[in-house]
Amino acid sequence: MLNITTFLDANSKRLDKNVLYNPTTGNKYNSGEILSIISGIGRELKDLGIAKGDRVLIYLNNSEEYLFSLFAIWRIGAIAIPGNRIFTANELEYIVGDSRAKLMITDEDAKDLIDIETYVPKDISKFKDSDALEAENTDWDDLCQLQYTSGTTGKPKGAMLTHGNYFTAIHNECDVLTLKQDDVYLGIYPMAHVGLSWSISALRSAAYYILMEQFNIDEYLELCQKEKVTVLTGMPPVIHSLTTMDRREELKTVREIVSGGGPLHKKIWKDFHETYAIPIINAYGLSETIVIGTGTVIRPEDYREADRFESVGHPVCFSEVKIVDEDDSSKILPQYEQGEIALRGPAVAKGYWGNEEKTKASFLEDGWFLTGDIGYLDEDNRLFITDRKKDMIVMSGWKIYPTEVEEVLIKYPEVKEIAIFSINDCHRGEIPVAAVVWENEADDDGLIAFARENLSRYKVPRKIFPLDELPRVNGWKLLRRELREMFKD
Numbered sequence: 001m002l003n004i005t006t007f008l009d010a011n012s013k014r015l016d017k018n019v020l021y022n023p024t025t026g027n028k029y030n031s032g033e034i035l036s037i038i039s040g041i042g043r044e045l046k047d048l049g050i051a052k053g054d055r056v057l058i059y060l061n062n063s064e065e066y067l068f069s070l071f072a073i074w075r076i077g078a079i080a081i082p083g084n085r086i087f088t089a090n091e092l093e094y095i096v097g098d099s100r101a102k103l104m105i106t107d108e109d110a111k112d113l114i115d116i117e118t119y120v121p122k123d124i125s126k127f128k129d130s131d132a133l134e135a136e137n138t139d140w141d142d143l144c145q146l147q148y149t150s151g152t153t154g155k156p157k158g159a160m161l162t163h164g165n166y167f168t169a170i171h172n173e174c175d176v177l178t179l180k181q182d183d184v185y186l187g188i189y190p191m192a193h194v195g196l197s198w199s200i201s202a203l204r205s206a207a208y209y210i211l212m213e214q215f216n217i218d219e220y221l222e223l224c225q226k227e228k229v230t231v232l233t234g235m236p237p238v239i240h241s242l243t244t245m246d247r248r249e250e251l252k253t254v255r256e257i258v259s260g261g262g263p264l265h266k267k268i269w270k271d272f273h274e275t276y277a278i279p280i281i282n283a284y285g286l287s288e289t290i291v292i293g294t295g296t297v298i299r300p301e302d303y304r305e306a307d308r309f310e311s312v313g314h315p316v317c318f319s320e321v322k323i324v325d326e327d328d329s330s331k332i333l334p335q336y337e338q339g340e341i342a343l344r345g346p347a348v349a350k351g352y353w354g355n356e357e358k359t360k361a362s363f364l365e366d367g368w369f370l371t372g373d374i375g376y377l378d379e380d381n382r383l384f385i386t387d388r389k390k391d392m393i394v395m396s397g398w399k400i401y402p403t404e405v406e407e408v409l410i411k412y413p414e415v416k417e418i419a420i421f422s423i424n425d426c427h428r429g430e431i432p433v434a435a436v437v438w439e440n441e442a443d444d445d446g447l448i449a450f451a452r453e454n455l456s457r458y459k460v461p462r463k464i465f466p467l468d469e470l471p472r473v474n475g476w477k478l479l480r481r482e483l484r485e486m487f488k489d
Helices: 006-014 031-047 064-075 089-099 163-177 196-204 217-226 236-243 266-276 300-304 356-362 402-409 444-454 480-486
Strands: 018-022 027-030 055-059 079-083 103-105 143-148 158-162 184-187 208-211 231-233 256-259 280-286 291-297 320-324 339-344 369-377 383-388 393-395 398-400 415-425 429-438 464-466
Touching: 006 031, 006 196, 018 031, 018 064, 018 196, 027 031, 031 064, 055 064, 055 089, 064 079, 064 143, 064 196, 079 089, 089 158, 143 163, 158 163, 163 196, 163 280, 163 291, 184 196, 184 217, 196 208, 196 291, 217 236, 236 256, 236 266, 266 280, 291 339, 320 369, 356 369, 383 402, 393 415, 393 429, 398 402, 402 415, 402 429, 402 444, 415 480, 444 464
Parallel strands: 018 208, 055 079, 055 103, 079 143, 184 208, 184 231, 231 256, 256 280, 429 464
Antiparallel strands: 018 027, 143 158, 280 291, 320 339, 339 369, 369 383, 393 398, 415 429
């Protein structure tokens, strides 16, 4: 028996304290009330015919209902499919068809969006006094979630995550953050992404989890100060915003900030540290590994050796990492040589749902998972990410890694944000170009001159496109594919 929701049973019998607060609704919950609510939702799902192994899609905004629905699905042994509320009807139909989902949990506005039976969780507070529903008997390898990838390189793939995967991930995250029951955790990650596991870890430790439905920088800082937040989440764009202001008073109780979901540029990381002296827990993992369930991380104690502000740290407990040749995964590369990052550990997904071909291509028989990311290891086994394999630009045989170029060009004073991507070129195959959000006035000539001074000639962007903002998923994960579509010939 390993049903991941049973930590709520243990905490409800041990503590009588609030562990969840939603500032939007004003609602607060202790572990016992959460257990009762998910039991009530779980019973209603069972009444709708949902049984162990059935797939259930969640299509809600960040909310208590989203979190409790996820737990309820796990409680009854069904398989959750976390959906993003920005998905279109076509995207939802693809996921439903691929997963053969039996039900969609949504709200009144979307219940008729696609042809599938729906469940709308209403007035969930009525379940606060419900008897606990016995957790379904699930094992380590029983699926609890299909985490569909973003689909930036084709159709989304459903990573098959298990109760055992989540057990490992939560253990590792509680360990890395040294979460205690008197901690105050402010979570801003979208619930459709496995970054949510950080929040579940906060609940597991019985810390006080503050759930932000929509990110707003002013509310974010106000909550930090008012609630005396100790553990803060901050995606790279949020950390970047904080470097442009001095809000040390609001962040004075914060002992660490978690970053993930995209590269944290060296300049931004260093500027943040110099301003706030708050260690950033820079983590690396993927949907297929539940972030650092199997991954790497920089811990606060690593900062004595992390003054380069580049590494995503050492493997977390139970994790292994190696660098392999991009064309031959059996060839392990030496220290400092760039290649594809491979991970192995107990939080690696079982493969991709219904896709044997892509499973075999990424999940090797000896347990290693080929991430598609490019990086290297130093002499202390610290991992450095240089780029996405599939984002690599090949121009006349030259390999260009966008993140490497961005790390240099973000230092130009007039650049607020920058993204390097490729467009087709009839002579050279593809060429590197830049989308730039300027601090004030555009300065194309100055940026190109700076690039020529600091980069090899072939890495210099051939064109610059001004934008008011870069396209991101929920304001955080950069969408290079969308940039390529925006500026293609």
